Amino acid sequence: MEKLSRRFYARDTKQVALDLLGTYLVRMQNGVRRVGRIVEVEAYLGPHDLAAHSARGRTARTEVMFGQPGHAYVYMIYGMHCCFNVVTERVGHASAVLIRALEPLENVTANTRGPGLLCRALDIDRRLNGADLLGEEISIFADKQAARPMIGRSARIGVAYARHWAARLLRFYVRDSAYLSRRPKDRTE
DNA sequence: TGCACGATGAAC
């Protein structure tokens, strides 16, 4: 197991999203380690992507998206749930990958099928906004020996307002996982 | 300062 490097995150967002499938999200808190395998993600490509928060420009909320890759972008949605993203590409590019579902592996008992639920299960909230994923509190590890998962793709969830960007197949998931946050009719190509 | 609206989840 190897912690993902800055270089891993500083690449094409779609590629980072695909490569994150099957990796391990590790949350350290009070000496307790919680681990989940990432099985579902969405790519948000930058300010030109009308579904991305950065499409509204640089604001207090999206500041982290415009910063260095390999950092956590955590925001609150619908006034009650947090969503966890990893910042990708170069500084100023403002792209990120939303982590949508995990397979619970270690010290995780709550439901992790959905972006809000996985944050609750791993106690991820806005205190972690801006946290460095190369640090201790929250990080992601890859097992280089592991087989590449079979990947499915679909349109992203809840972005109908984003005009032609809503149809882009930028949601990726491990096809045979039992821990996906269902919803749209999945296409597999 | 006010207001419309979500990268959701759970209940009905």
Place this chain on the structure above:
DNA sequence: TTCATCGTGCAC
């Protein structure tokens, strides 16, 4: 299908 519930961004 509906609703709970509030931070954000933008209009005024």
